[in-house]
Amino acid sequence: MWCRIVEARYRVGGDLANRFPRVSPRVSRIWHNILTATAQFSPAIRWKVGDGRTILFWHDHWLGDGPLNIRYQRIFVLSVAPLGRVCHFKVSQGPNCIWSINLSRELSWEDEVDFSNILLELFLVEFNDPLPDKALWSPQPRLGFSVRSCYKWVRRDHPPLQATAMKWREISGPKIPLKVKAFVWLMFQERILTKTYRAKWSLQADILCPMCESAEETSEHLFITCSVARQL
Numbered sequence: 001m002w003c004r005i006v007e008a009r010y011r012v013g014g015d016l017a018n019r020f021p022r023v024s025p026r027v028s029r030i031w032h033n034i035l036t037a038t039a040q041f042s043p044a045i046r047w048k049v050g051d052g053r054t055i056l057f058w059h060d061h062w063l064g065d066g067p068l069n070i071r072y073q074r075i076f077v078l079s080v081a082p083l084g085r086v087c088h089f090k091v092s093q094g095p096n097c098i099w100s101i102n103l104s105r106e107l108s109w110e111d112e113v114d115f116s117n118i119l120l121e122l123f124l125v126e127f128n129d130p131l132p133d134k135a136l137w138s139p140q141p142r143l144g145f146s147v148r149s150c151y152k153w154v155r156r157d158h159p160p161l162q163a164t165a166m167k168w169r170e171i172s173g174p175k176i177p178l179k180v181k182a183f184v185w186l187m188f189q190e191r192i193l194t195k196t197y198r199a200k201w202s203l204q205a206d207i208l209c210p211m212c213e214s215a216e217e218t219s220e221h222l223f224i225t226c227s228v229a230r231q232l
């Protein structure tokens with residue numbers, strides 16, 4: 001129900017539940033950003049197979065060490081159902097489950113090896129029909145999702161300030177004093193005269209944060225990670 005409400009409200013181009021952002025130019029900017037963020041978090045989702053109706057066979061991480069479309073690219077490009085769900089590839093149920101992967105052409109010898117490996121992985125799949133498929137937060141599958149683990153996961157691959165290097169036009173709109181906008185922009189560009197920045201130009205020898213004295217004084221440290229600044 002909520003999918004239909006959101007689709008109607010934000011004019012998203014169809015099936016929200018498939019988790020593939022098919023964003024039309026008419027979609028609001030807020031929704032565009034939400035869908036983009038959803039796609040970025042998909043590598044942290046590991047699926048537990050239930051009835052196979054939600055999981056995208058090729059794109060989701062539900063088998064082995066990652067999505068099949070990445071690990072078996074050559075087979076994936078031959079698939080006639082690149083957006084098919086797991087249940088669409090399953091011909092029969094039970095312990096003797098039979099799989100059907102329709103391809104657009106005959107396989108070469110090398111492709112046969114990859115195809116056999118996929119079948120071997122599929123042989124080990126256990127369905128929990130009729131339970132629905134379940135998304136697990138892979139950074140901590142037992143404890144589930146938490147903001148803290150999400151923050152750590154984002155930080156692992158994306159140093160925050162560099163990753164979000166802000167464009168001027170993104171902050172030029174809101175009614176904020178110009179000097180504040182300029183400061184925020186400089187902060188995201190790593191251009192504030194922190195000790196570390198000054199040391200790069202041989203203007204500073206001591207680079208420790210004067211508040212906690214336990215880390216280099218960078219923009220990221222001053223505004224995000226410094227234990228003393230956080231209490232202010």
Ligand SMILES: [Zn+2]
Binds near residue numbers: 209211221227228
């Ligand atoms: Zn500090």
